[in-house]
Amino acid sequence: MPALAKLLKQKTGPLTAELLLRPNDFGLGKLPRNLETDGTASSVCGFCSTGCQLNLHLHQGEAVGLTPSTDYPVNLGMACPKGWEALAVLDSPDRATAPLLKEFANEPAKEISWDLAAKIFSDKFKKVQATYGKDSVAFISTGQIPTEEMAFLGSFAKFGMGIKHGDGNTRQCMATSVVAYKQAFGFDAPPYTYGDFEQSDVVILMGSNLAIAHPILYQRLARNKRNPDIVVIDPRATETAQIATQHLAIKSKGDLPLLYALAHCIIREDRVDHDFLREHTDGFDDFADFVKNYSPEATQEKSGIAPAQVEALAKLISDPTKRVSMWWTMGVNQSHEGVRTAQAIINLCLMTGNIGKPGTGPNSITGQCNAMGSRLFSNTTSLLGGHDFANPSHREKVSRILEIPEENIPREPSWAYDQIIDGIESGKIKGLWVIATNPAHSWINQSKFHKVRKKLDFLVVQDMYHSTETAQTADLLLPAASWGEKGGTFINSERRIGTLKQVRHAPGQALSDFRILQLLANAWGCGEMFEKWSSPHAAFELLQQLSEGQPCDITGIQGYQHLDEQGGIQWPLPTFNVQRSTPNIEASPLERSTLDVRRSTFKSERRLFEDHKFYTPNGRAKFLFDPPAPLPEPTCEAYPFTLLTGRGTSAQWHTQSRTNKSAVLRKLYPAELLLDLHPEDADRHGIADRDQISISSRRGTITAHAHLTTNVSPGEVFLPMHEGSTNLLTFPAFDPHSRQPSYKACAVKVLKTP
Ligand code: SF4
Incomplete structure (x- = not known):
């Protein structure tokens, strides 16, 4: 049992809200050192997945201003307007400052204590489970909280509460890329590093308004000294298209036919990289047969692009003297056939050998600040650490490391977000816990969410604001600390793990999601199961152990300080030459010297697949494809x-x-x-x-x-x-x-x- 948990047990009995809220008790409420004095603390931004680092300037224990870090390898001294305003949004009068319970629909919610809120959370959800079955409570998580918190959330919900169904708002932005990479490469592995923007000769941006959605990445592209061709493929003449060297204004959802036409031209002209295909891929011959029917002429009506333009772009992409990178975001992912579209991009990179080399890659840029953390550690679609719920050895590993009974681990993944909403509609789900997301605004066909909300017996919302559309309909609102008010790590789009710090006190009684989860686990009666999760750093060490042997192995990271010293660290970073069962205990002299050697050769930008070995069982990447499907809701006379x-x-x-x-x-x-x-x-x-x-x-x-x-x-x-x-x-x-x-x-x- 960790020392802190032991001490708590001896001195205080159960972990209570009163204890969590009291400063300086047993280190739980103690201010971090950087808050005791004036000075500067660094923190990765909490909005988007670019993962810029900000320097927070402290005065008398509070952050009073910020500037972008100049030496962080992501943003190099830049920040977008959201980053510059990251502190301002903490001061809103809309902050949730106390737990709020709404007992009657026609009465305002009333403030209650944390201990009562935790008890109500437990009693109500247990009652729902007793009445309708264990699977009648679900949760919707987020890509906005630190990895340590989302892993704790997924673990408590699934292993402690016995919830089978939980998904995240990352389903709305990145699920397509996850599946595309998993199927093609054997693991969800965006292969690039941001330096590839600067090292490409041809940059294809597909469904990505980079200048607006990822402005600092656009600035990285602007630093490219190779005079690159920048080709934007997008139905709109976006801000990015207007500053590109070429804009292909495809018809809406004409992307998949266009990508097949490009492949058709490259194969027809025999401009493929035969050596790479033979040595490192499977399925190319079938794909070549398949795209025979997708000539530029045959696809023009659907793509809206003239054959001559397609031929010219195909030549550019397959020019063996050029480094070609292809980047995509929501224009590809948020589609009725997004996975096959993303894989059509992957196919083009594979057939031209544009992967694992500087300035190349099929590169999905993710959305939220910690969508990548969610993809690996939210314990929703995949078991913690990119493991598989259905795999007995994976369940055994997780059970052993977390010291939880193996039978508490579900044998299958959760329903997806839309299936959870359908489950509410059909009456199978009667209790819902929503954390740091706002489905009453963001869910597709929003009126359905409002309709199904009425079918829930109990809705808990855990959020920093009481004013979101979803929070306003909650039966119980749990006030959460925000970015800047807690610590942990985020993983950015290029797989870089960076730290965030507490530089402000959370308002009122708001608690970090980590502390809320400790409280709820205790109230649920499974607090002992999560004693190892005594702090975000302790949780990070558990996640490192869970990652061991996986493509995302991060056992070589020597704690948060190591992350700060290195300007963040991209996964993987396994422990080399050192066998340790608990990777982040104090390193022995031998280990330390090994680590010192490795640190001296550490590269701050690393891409995957430089050895052309993929994560599939035979180490080869796969070509995957399907015929384009019709638009789910085409225009008509009434809706033109x-x-x-x-x-x-x-x-x-x-x-x-x-x-x-x-x-x-x-x-x-x-x-x-x-x-x-x-x-x-x-x-x-x-x-x-x-x-x-x-x-x-x-x-x-x-x-x-x-x-x-x-x-x-x-x-x-x-x-x-x-x-x-x-x-x-x-x-x-x-x-x-x-x-x-x-x-x-x-x-x-x-x-x-x-
Ligand atoms: S680009 Fe993203 S990470 Fe960088 S400052 Fe803006 S919101 Fe923050």
């Missing part, structure tokens, strides 16, 4: 426009829970909802710029103002995803492999309102 959705500006983040709390950020995006509409379409419908209009799909009607722009093609319109009403329109289609929702294309009509 295709609605595209996406990021509005670099000052906005997802459902705006945080970014709308900053007066600076609010000035950087339009105050009103604007629909991008092509002037020709506007003419036809008698609509002028800034006219009030209605936008209707088969699921609902919303109002906005018209923004006439040629950035969208005729027949297509665009809405930013940040406005709560946008998802009243979206059509609930899901990729069959990843079950990621398709937010990018549904049929709508647009009318001028009187």
Whole structure:
């Protein structure tokens, strides 16, 4: 038993909220050293997956300002508006400062103590499970909390509470990439390092408005001194398309046919890398047969791209003298056929040998600050550490390291997010726990979420704000500390693990999610099962042990300080030449010298597959493909426009829970909802710029103002995803492999309102 847990038990009995809230008791509430004095603490940003490091400037124990770190290998002294305003959003009057219980629908929620909140959490969910069965309670997690917290959450929910079904909001952004990589490479392994932006000769950006969604990565690309061709493939003339060397304005969801046409041309011209294909891949011959039918001419109607343009791009991608990298984000992932589209990108990189070398790679850029942590450690789709719930040896390993009974580990993965929502609708799920996410705003076909909410017996929301659309409907609200008010680690898009620090006190009685989980586990009666999870750092050590032998092995990391010294560390970093069962106990002199040698040869930027060995059983990457499927909801006479959705500006983040709390950020995006509409379409419908209009799909009607722009093609319109009403329109289609929702294309009509 860890010393701290032992001490707590001897001195205090059970872990109570009173103890957690009291400062300086047994180290639990003690301020970190960097808060005792003025000075500077570094922390990875808590918005997006770029993972910039910020220097927080402290005065009398509180962060009072920040500047981007100049020596961190990610952002090199840069930050986007959200990062600059990271502290401002902590000070909102909307912060949840005490647990709130809503007992009666027509009465306001009332403040209760933490101990009572934990008891109610336990009593209510246990009652639901006793009435409807163990699987009648589910959880929806997030990519916004540190890895240590999300692993604790997934472990407590599944191994302690006996919950089988839990998913994360990462399902909405990255599930497609996860499945695409897993199937093709044998593990969810984005292969690149950000340096590849600077080392490419040809950069293909597909469904990625990099300049807006990942502005610091765009700046990294701008540092490329190789005079690269930058090709943007996107239905819209986005900010990124406008500064690219080439823009291919594909039709909405014309991406998969276009990618097959590119492969067709490269194979027809015999411009493939035969040696690489023979030595390191499986399935190429079948794929070559398959794409015979996808000539540029045959695919033009679906892709919208002229054959000559396709031929020219195919030549560029397959030029053996050029380093080609292909990057994608939500335009690919949020699709009814996202997995096969992502794999069509992977196929192109494999057939041209553009992988495992500087400036190459099929590279998915993830979304949230810790989506990558969630992908490995949330304990939802895969068992902790990228393991498999169905694999007995994986279950045994997790059981042994965490010292939990093996029978507590489910033998199958959870239902996906949409299946959980369907489970609520069908009455199979009656209790829901939502942590740091806002499905009442972000879920596709939003009105369905509002409808099924009414079928829940008990909804718990754990969030830093009481004002999110989901928090406002909660039966029980648990106030959580935010980024800046707690410690831990995030993993960024290029697999870099970096630390975040506590530089502010959480307001009122808000607790870190880690402390909330300790409290809830204790109230549930399984606190002893999680005694090893005594602090975020102790949890990190458990995660390291769980990673041992996996592609994401991080047993070589020597704690948080090592991460800070190295400017973050990309996985994998296994322990070389040293056999240790508990990797982060004090290193012996022998170990220390080995580590010192390794540190001296440590490279701060590392890409995967330099040896061309993949994680599949035979070490070979796989070609995967299917014929393109029809659009789930094509346009028609009644609904003649295709609605595209996406990021509005670099000052906005997802459902705006945080970014709308900053007066600076609010000035950087339009105050009103604007629909991008092509002037020709506007003419036809008698609509002028800034006219009030209605936008209707088969699921609902919303109002906005018209923004006439040629950035969208005729027949297509665009809405930013940040406005709560946008998802009243979206059509609930899901990729069959990843079950990621398709937010990018549904049929709508647009009318001028009187
Ligand atoms: S680019 Fe992302 S990580 Fe960097 S400052 Fe902006 S929001 Fe933060």
